[in-house]
Amino acid sequence: MKTGFGAKKPELNELTRVKDRVSFLYLEHADIKRQDSALKVEDQQGIIFVPAAIINVLFLGPGVNITHRAMELIGNTSMAVVWIGEYGVRQYAHGRALNHSSTLIEKQAKLVSNKRTRVQVARKMYQMRFPHEDVSGLSMAELRGKEGSRIRNVYRQESKKSGVKWYRRQYKVDNFNDSSPINKALTEAHQCLYGLSYAVITALGASPALGFVHTGHDLSFVYDFADLYKAKYSIPIAFKVTAKYGDNDISDRVRLAMRDAFRNGQLLKQMVSDLKYLLNAQDFVSTTTIMSLWDDKEGLKKFGVQYHEFEE
The missing domain is CATH 1.20.120.920 (CRISPR-associated endonuclease Cas1, C-terminal domain)
Known part of the structure; x- marks a missing residue:
């Protein structure tokens, strides 16, 4: 049975900036689900709710079960995820954080x-x-x-x-x-x-x-x-x-x-x-996304336009 899908996906300019977030959160032997815009974390000690948009990277240690809905929220709020082994010795996998600019x-x-x-x-x-x-x-x-x-x-x-x-x-x-x-x-x-x-x-x-x-x-x-x-x-x-x-x-x-x-x-x-x-990009601010089409002679061309063949 489907339940509520929580808050809508936030726009990039609505998210907490990287430099203003909590550095990381480590979890192990816990079940992680989604409730609205928060991660619902349950282990033997009880339940806590973690606002997803304030964490930079989530370390998932041994014994963690996480739902698809929770991962969707993590992706939408630009939280990086790293699956690590016991004591953090091994890094098994990682989930790419959201970004909109190349x-x-x-x-x-x-x-x-x-x-x-x-x-x-x-x-x-x-x-x-x-x-x-x-x-x-x-x-x-x-x-x-x-x-x-x-x-x-x-x-x-x-x-x-x-x-x-x-x-x-x-x-x-x-x-x-x-x-x-x-x-x-x-x-x-x-x-x-x-x-x-x-x-x-x-x-x-x-x-x-x-x-x-x-x-x-x-x-x-x-x-x-x-x-x-x-x-x-x-x-x-x-x-x-x-x-x-x-x-x-x-x-x-x-x-x-x-x-x-x-x-x-x-x-x-x-x-x-x-x-x-x-990277010589001191003025870079990732607040908007401009999609363009590349042309080797004419430079960048407008995206989302239906182009036609040149007429003789």
Whole structure:
């Protein structure tokens, strides 16, 4: 029997902007349905209602059942969805967030397809990590080495500050619990950062696959983008939480700490601004959609018009 279909699909300009939304919501062992414009989430502790238009990315962990109607609402409100394994170790699938403009992905494709402009964007990414140095003359190999040294130094500094011993980054994808507490915390923290990066990239209409540093993977640009923020967010938070709680509920505690850091640091606003900067699209505003027909000689032609053959 059919029931009410809830609120009508919102227009793009009616939705909450990406930078003003809650960064992410993680759910596991729950049933998710739709009630009007909210997600109805039910588990052993009870029922809550989540307004769909205020969440950027929804992480679905083990034991989640979600209805077709709920997924329809998620798609209509531009919420990204990522299906992940236990402890966030694996990303199994993702649902593309709604976007109506191809402006950013066209700019991104043009930049990544030319060796000169691709290097320029990559240098911009590295320059953001080294704001007080000029990296414009460094090769990609030199930039990789410089970044590797920076990250190793970040690990050493956070280890010294927190008192958590650090040896090296090591984890087993198939056995999360076999890692050390700090490596577990880092895995969980990085996953949160990847999810938020993915949500911003897709929601604005760019491609998660067209990376400038990483390449060959459908999430290459997500890894590019997330690497900009690891030294400020995921790495220090992982060490801080591990120092305070050890191996006690490390996954849940890291997720909560990352959520709070995203909100307090206004990372979403920063990500939106940074993405536009990297793709040379600072003035881009995705509020309207203009569909056109492409012509190699006459440029863009009006869409929705019945054209006729030229007469002799």
